[in-house]
Amino acid sequence: MAEMNFGGVVEQVATRDEFPLEKAREVLKNETIAVIGYGVQGPGQALNLRDNGFNVIIGQRKGGKTWEKAIADGWVPGETLFDIEEAAEKGTIIQYLLSDAAQIEVWPRLKPYLTAGKALYFSHGFGITYKERTGIIPPADVDVILVAPKGSGTSLRRMFLEGRGLNSSYAIFQDATGRAKERVIALGIGVGSGYLFETDFKREVYSDLTGERGTLMGAIQGILLAQYEVLRENGHSPSEAFNETVEELTQSLMPLFAEKGMDWMYANCSTTAQRGALDWMGPFHDASKPVFEKLYKEVACGNEAQRSIDTNSKPDYREKLEEELKALRESEMWRTGAVVRKLRPENN
Numbered sequence: 315m316a317e318m319n320f321g322g323v324v325e326q327v328a329t330r331d332e333f334p335l336e337k338a339r340e341v342l343k344n345e346t347i348a349v350i351g352y353g354v355q356g357p358g359q360a361l362n363l364r365d366n367g368f369n370v371i372i373g374q375r376k377g378g379k380t381w382e383k384a385i386a387d388g389w390v391p392g393e394t395l396f397d398i399e400e401a402a403e404k405g406t407i408i409q410y411l412l413s414d415a416a417q418i419e420v421w422p423r424l425k426p427y428l429t430a431g432k433a434l435y436f437s438h439g440f441g442i443t444y445k446e447r448t449g450i451i452p453p454a455d456v457d458v459i460l461v462a463p464k465g466s467g468t469s470l471r472r473m474f475l476e477g478r479g480l481n482s483s484y485a486i487f488q489d490a491t492g493r494a495k496e497r498v499i500a501l502g503i504g505v506g507s508g509y510l511f512e513t514d515f516k517r518e519v520y521s522d523l524t525g526e527r528g529t530l531m532g533a534i535q536g537i538l539l540a541q542y543e544v545l546r547e548n549g550h551s552p553s554e555a556f557n558e559t560v561e562e563l564t565q566s567l568m569p570l571f572a573e574k575g576m577d578w579m580y581a582n583c584s585t586t587a588q589r590g591a592l593d594w595m596g597p598f599h600d601a602s603k604p605v606f607e608k609l610y611k612e613v614a615c616g617n618e619a620q621r622s623i624d625t626n627s628k629p630d631y632r633e634k635l636e637e638e639l640k641a642l643r644e645s646e647m648w649r650t651g652a653v654v655r656k657l658r659p660e661n662n
């Protein structure tokens with residue numbers, strides 16, 4: 315573990331320097347990693363683990379779309395691809411990567427296979443933290459661990475293939491074997507993380523639910539749309555409104571502040587822009603902070619979890635989500651985006 319100073323606060327971080335891939339392979343050499351679920355995180359983690367030389371099998375509902383996807387990715391029925399129960403029986407580490415709602419439904423069928431000494435692995439603190447709502451209460455004689463990649467499973471895989479990797483947080487809820495720590499760090503390195511930030515299940519789920527509802531997904535669409543609408547209502551064309559709201563952000567300015575911070579991005583814009591941004595960041599902060607405070611409270615009291623469980627447990631939840639995504643896709647702003655993306659010079 316390395317002690318690292320983050321803006322004046324010291325935290326523990328696991329690194330590849332002290333825990334290289336060879337060590338991870340040694341730690342897990344006698345384990346069978348059963349990845350249950352092949353949606354978004356399942357393929358990302360399973361393929362990275364396989365490419366990194368670990369012994370991985372997949373557990374999936376037979377016959378569905380993702381069963382076919384697993385076969386297309388090279389998993390072989392009866393050898394490395396099984397139904398959920400069979401994979402859970404064979405696995406010594408069970409990576410529970412069904413959707414959070416499906417984890418509740420499948421739990422009674424999975425639990426009998428969690429025999430002494432196995433490890434139950436999550437990529438979210440949801441099931442354990444909200445156990446009164448999920449009913450997910452693991453047996454006392456298994457390790458219960460978490461590696462939560464800080465990004466989409468699609469990015470986890472893409473960045474691995476680019477030779478980069480995506481960092482994760484990790485946590486231990488239950489150490490029954492005395493090996494929980496080496497198991498969890500080895501798995502984190504195995505799925506392609508370079509650094510692993512220490513957390514616990516509750517802090518992981520509270521921060522993750524806040525982040526995705528907030529700046530990462532919910533707030534970003536809300537604020538982009540608000541500006542786009544104001545520009546359109548004041549007579550600006552769709553392309554002008556989109557370029558000034560989204561395209562410049564993602565293509566020009568976001569990469570700059572990702573690389574060297576917000577002040578550096580500001581410093582690479584005009585003094586006119588800097589003056590205005592420095593003056594207006596305060597009002598935007600003050601307007602949005604109460605919304606973030608309300609959001610955090612809704613997460614911490616369990617309302618957000620319950621809403622997600624209730625809606626995503628319905629048989630037609632996928633169709634309903636797709637309807638809402640279709641409405642986003644077909645909104646003027648994102649139809650404009652589809653055209654603007656094609657006009658990126660590199661696409662010509």
Ligand SMILES: NC(=O)c1ccc[n+]([C@@H]2O[C@H](COP(=O)([O-])OP(=O)(O)OC[C@H]3O[C@@H](n4cnc5c(N)ncnc54)[C@H](O)[C@@H]3O)[C@@H](O)[C@H]2O)c1
Nearest residue numbers: 351352353354355356380411412413414416437438466467
């Ligand atoms: N999506 C991400 O990139 C991401 C990122 C970090 C953490 N996570 C966490 O990882 C876990 C998996 O998330 P995901 O987004 O990959 O899940 P997902 O929604 O893509 O679903 C995963 C799998 O669950 C299967 N499934 C759904 N309902 C089922 C049911 N009733 N019975 C059997 N199988 C069923 C699906 O077919 C799919 O193969 C969750 O805990 C999530 O919070 C996800």
Ligand SMILES: CC(C)(O)[C@@H](O)C(=O)O
Nearest residue numbers: 464465466467522526530
């Ligand atoms: C990729 C995210 C948003 O970070 C993840 O938390 C999820 O739930 O998909």
Ligand SMILES: [Mg+2]
Nearest residue numbers: 438522523526
């Ligand atoms: Mg999440």
Ligand SMILES: [Mg+2]
Nearest residue numbers: 464465522526
């Ligand atoms: Mg997340």
